[in-house]
Amino acid sequence: MTPPAAPAYRRLSVEERRSQLLEAALGLFAHRAPEDVSLDDVAEAAGVSRPLVYRYFPGGKQQLYEAALRSAADELQQCFDEARVGPLLPRLARALDRYLAFVDQHDAGFSALLQGGSVVETSRTTAIVDGVRRAAAEHILSHLGVTDPGLLLRMTVRMWITAVEAASLIWLDEDKRPPVDELRDWLVEQFVAVLSVTADRDPQTAALVRALADDV
Amino acid sequence: MTPPAAPAYRRLSVEERRSQLLEAALGLFAHRAPEDVSLDDVAEAAGVSRPLVYRYFPGGKQQLYEAALRSAADELQQCFDEARVGPLLPRLARALDRYLAFVDQHDAGFSALLQGGSVVETSRTTAIVDGVRRAAAEHILSHLGVTDPGLLLRMTVRMWITAVEAASLIWLDEDKRPPVDELRDWLVEQFVAVLSVTADRDPQTAALVRALADDV
Numbered sequence: 001m002t003p004p005a006a007p008a009y010r011r012l013s014v015e016e017r018r019s020q021l022l023e024a025a026l027g028l029f030a031h032r033a034p035e036d037v038s039l040d041d042v043a044e045a046a047g048v049s050r051p052l053v054y055r056y057f058p059g060g061k062q063q064l065y066e067a068a069l070r071s072a073a074d075e076l077q078q079c080f081d082e083a084r085v086g087p088l089l090p091r092l093a094r095a096l097d098r099y100l101a102f103v104d105q106h107d108a109g110f111s112a113l114l115q116g117g118s119v120v121e122t123s124r125t126t127a128i129v130d131g132v133r134r135a136a137a138e139h140i141l142s143h144l145g146v147t148d149p150g151l152l153l154r155m156t157v158r159m160w161i162t163a164v165e166a167a168s169l170i171w172l173d174e175d176k177r178p179p180v181d182e183l184r185d186w187l188v189e190q191f192v193a194v195l196s197v198t199a200d201r202d203p204q205t206a207a208l209v210r211a212l213a214d215d216v
Numbered sequence: 217m218t219p220p221a222a223p224a225y226r227r228l229s230v231e232e233r234r235s236q237l238l239e240a241a242l243g244l245f246a247h248r249a250p251e252d253v254s255l256d257d258v259a260e261a262a263g264v265s266r267p268l269v270y271r272y273f274p275g276g277k278q279q280l281y282e283a284a285l286r287s288a289a290d291e292l293q294q295c296f297d298e299a300r301v302g303p304l305l306p307r308l309a310r311a312l313d314r315y316l317a318f319v320d321q322h323d324a325g326f327s328a329l330l331q332g333g334s335v336v337e338t339s340r341t342t343a344i345v346d347g348v349r350r351a352a353a354e355h356i357l358s359h360l361g362v363t364d365p366g367l368l369l370r371m372t373v374r375m376w377i378t379a380v381e382a383a384s385l386i387w388l389d390e391d392k393r394p395p396v397d398e399l400r401d402w403l404v405e406q407f408v409a410v411l412s413v414t415a416d417r418d419p420q421t422a423a424l425v426r427a428l429a430d431d432v
Contacts, residue, residue: 151393152402155386159406162382163375170371177367186368186417190375193409201402 018067021046021056025068030109034065069125072109073132076102080139087215089188091143096164096184103168104180111169136161144208152202160191234283237262237272241284246325250281285341288325289348292318296355303431305404307359312380312400319384320396327385352377360424368418376407 012020024046028037039060043053057064079098082091103110137157141149149157164187171183178186192212199206228236240262244253255276259269273280295314298307319326353373357365365373380403387399394402408428415422 151390155383155390158386159379159382163379163410166375166378167371170374174367174371182417186413189413189416190410193413194379194406197402197405197409200405201398 017052018056019071021048021053021064022068022071025064026072026106026109028109029068029112030105030107032108032112034068034112035061037061037064039064066125066128069128072106073128076132077135080136082139082143084143088143088212089192089215092140092191093184093188095139096187097180099164100168100171100180100184103172104176107172111172133158133161133165145211146204146208150202150204152198153205153208156194156198156205160194163187163190233268234272235287237264237269237280238284238287241280242288242322242325244325245284245328246323248324248328250284250328251277253277253280255280282341282344285344288322289344292348293351296352298355298359300359304359304428305408305431308356308407309400309404311355312403313396315380316384316387316396316400319388320392323388327388349374349377349381361427362420362424366418366420368414369421369424372410372414372421376410379403379406 021042025037025042028041028045039053039057040050042064043050046053057067076099079102080095082095084091137154140157140161141153146153167183167187171177192209195205195209195212199209237258241253241258244257244261255269255273256266258280259266262269273283292315295318296311298311300307353370356373356377357370362369383399383403387393408425411421411425411428415425
């Protein structure tokens with residue numbers, strides 16, 4: 001039996017429509033600063049009517065930006081999902097590969113979304129971005145098998161995450177040099193290096209560094 | 217001859233008055249988020265009339281915030297001034313001491329001013345903060361005697377500066393632990409460690425690391 005032909009036009013569910021609009025907005029943010037993206041632009045990019053976009057984002061540009069940031073944050077957090085099997089550093093390298101692919105794909109939109117400093121910056125958007133940083137730190141500590149990280153270890157991990165973020169922004173500014181594979185390996189090496197420095201001051205980190213050295 | 221007694225009330229110059237008001241504002245930012253500081257609060261803290269504050273900052277809260285940020289940025293940049301004599305790492309340690317003293321003194325105001333993410337954040341304030349970061353990187357490269365830094369060296373220095381900034385914010389959050397001397401030494405050690413990692417990928421950085429090792 002032949003299945004009935006799909007209708008040429010299908011009414012999207014609320015969730016599907018919302019995703020479609022956010023996808024269009026993220027596409028626009030990749031080439032323009034958030035404050036330069038209007039709801040009309042989103043309507044045009046998504047091929048829908050303006051009133052429809054206004055119905056989904058009655059709060060206007062700010063609401064659209066926050067929703068897009070939240071959607072990007074969710075996508076970013078999925079980069080950190082990594083099975084808890086095999087040696088640790090290759091796991092970190094794989095998570096970095098996914099993260100850098102996200103940065104590469106969203107390009108200028110990544111800077112605009114995560115760097116803040118636009119007129120649409122608010123404490124809510126800062127909280128979303130900080131949530132991603134916190135999630136990244138928790139993922140790393142959990143992969144390291146640490147349930148009760150001390151101050152120096154927590155600081156080390158958070159400082160490295162900030163450095164990775166800075167590296168991504170500079171990388172985009174520098175026409176994506178060095179090549180992404182080199183950047184990823186270099187970031188992993190920096191992680192081991194800063195952990196090793198902390199190890200001299202902190203027994204918990206010292207134990208981790210020994211475990212990493214044996215973990216091949 | 218006895219000098220004439222100073223008058224009980226002296227009319228301040230425009231520049232002196234402005235400095236007095238910014239000093240009062242910075243004091244308030246140290247305990248409250250910028251968006252919670254009104255011009256009236258500044259008038260009260262400085263012990264002057266409200267119309268006077270409004271005369272100096274007709275642009276209101278946003279203008280006051282930007283002026284305070286610029287004043288703090290100038291003060292911060294002075295932390296980096298360090299004579300080009302003696303071994304390099306102690307120079308870096310002394311600059312960090314001054315920077316951390318600034319962070320310590322301004323406390324919550326430092327987070328509020330430099331972390332951004334408040335409702336008064338704009339691309340102009342971001343540019344001020346980025347200017348401080350850029351100045352810090354230039355100071356470091358100039359002390360290292362590098363006039364034409366390659367990509368990896370520039371990235372390493374900027375990543376370390378971002379990590380130092382993150383460390384300062386966490387340090388304030390963590391009731392100023394670890395002790396400031398330990399934090400300063402640890403940050404210097406991290407600088408050497410990340411440079412050493414980069415040295416394996418970059419001949420320019422490798423030459424610097426060798427010079428640092430001989431520089432005692």
